[in-house]
Amino acid sequence: MKKLLGTVALLCATASFAAANDKELQLYNWGDYTNPELLKKFEAETGIKVTVTDYDANDTALAKIRAGGHGFDMVVPSANYLPIFVEEGLVIDLDHSKLSNIGNIAPEWQDVEWDPGRKNSVPWQWGSTGIMVNKTVYDGDINTSALWLDVPDELKGKINVTPEMNDIVNMAVWYFGGETCSEDPVVLKQVRDALIAAKPDWIAMDYGATEKMSSNDWGATVYWNGAALRSRINNPDVHFGYPKEGFPLFMDSVAILSDAKNPEGAYNFLNFIMEPENAALISAYAKYANGITGSEPFLPEEMKGAPEIEIPAEAMKAGHFLQTCSPKAQEYMTAIWTELMK
Template sequence: MKLTALTTAALLAAASVTRAEGELQLFIWGDYTSPELIAKFEAETGIEVTITDYDSNETAMAKIEAGGHGFDLVVPSSSWVPIYIGKGRVRELDLARLPNHANIASKWLESPYDPGRRYSVPWQWGSTGVAVNETAYAGDVNTSAIFMDPPPELEGRVNVTPEMNDIMALALWYVGGEPCTEDTEVLKKARDALMAAKPKWLSMDYGMTERMAANDVMASVYWSGAIFRARLRNPEIVYGYPREGYPIWMDQVMLLSEARNVDEAYRFLDFIMEPENAAMISAFARYANGIDGSEAFMPEDMTDAPEIVIPEEAQASGHFLPACSPKAQAYYTAIWTELQK
């Protein structure tokens, strides 16, 4: 059947509408995305967002490398950004399509993991520290001894989050080493210390916002924003910054090389860099973000929260984690595999 010019124009218009009201597949950490933010984006754009959760950087990469996933955007930690780039798993961004890129705060615009911000935009940033319920332990919380050598009051009541790079970094700092070392003597010290500590732990698990708030766990290595949320429900919880060293991180949103909904992905990337929208992300998960002007839209209780505003005396102990060499990563994996047996 021959199409008339009018019919052809109508079909093209319909295709255009369908494309504008497309879909987006977001692959992201669990319990980390504001439902209000997603609802607002969908209402403004007509794009339907599907969220798939993961619980670790390792899990996310394994799923992506397996292929056939259908994801468009992924949100790895900063130390994983060079890995995604090096493996060719993400696309370089066309900054001309991201006018809100100018809203990225100057301190986050240049980064060692993504120079020039050519591959990533900020999602949220925070730290990995130790949380303690003061009804169980009233001593010093600013030390990794909370889980590396638990005091008697906390034995059998400590959780360790199963995030390999964070825990290995904390353990290496605790024994006097540095993250990503290839020094086998230092790695052995960290391994031995972890193995000696493990019998004194309760669990290696996630979900600490709920479990600590409910007094099911008395101490945990965990992420600052999740502990902030726990404290809002249980004021006995305090967050500590290990003086031996602790990770600072920023999770980044990146466009996967296999993305099918590229236009929709660019609209989402630009959307989350609007100050009001960045504040919605922070208000839900209780982490800081890297967008100038978002402070005006943030909840008041975030302006001086101890989980967000790092105390001056703890600032020098916080570090961004480097991307480990393949050799160092292999050592990490061997120790981690043994620790999880």
């Protein structure tokens, strides 16, 4: 009898734990990238509470998930990292029959190189890396990486470079005419030498650009377009440039982890964020485009037609999606970055 009672108690406890799990979701996402209003709305509609844990780099997220025991249900990797998550079996193949809103993905984002047929992810936000400049500090051409690789006198000691290895090294490679994920020793030496020479002219290699550019603490920064729009809203002197030598495009997408504790709840969340009105909530917070058809009418007015969001056609010719580099190219990039960060 005692054994039977113990078994019943265990089953009840297990059922109770499972029920609790059904009402909780853990999202692992970039910092300052998730609208609290979106999460409140999702909880109100589904009864599922979403807790967000932030990270500041793709490598950080990948290492955490690889290590296991993280407790997350979903992750939001960039386009050049999602294939790594897939190859290593860290995320599931999506069952599209559970995603009634999958057709809301805009045509250009439905069959992307890094996730053909959207087998493993759905869009979160997309954008670009460029150069924010306070035009009262520097009034020259802002559409060139010369601003941070050959810093003009007006910006010396006033320009920040975001500490994102893939963005920064590739932008320097393009500046010298190289290809994405370059293994060319001649180009890579030029990149290494230019970065080391330019660093003393930078004020910092840091995040927090929205605050620093809004308050005139920095004169310029290599950074992301959504933060540039937020900065311009606060400080009309801030403008955003697209380096004509080449600049990164990105899309961050949500995937369900293979060891998710609440995969069904995660499916609900993915379907929820593909509703146009909810996708617009994501964009309204961080000020990036979202990749969902029909979200435009729900966007804040300041995003409609914003030059930081709608990349000019001529500038777009220099935009590149970062690729998943070969181990050799990654080794070269890491070596350059390690020396730069000393």
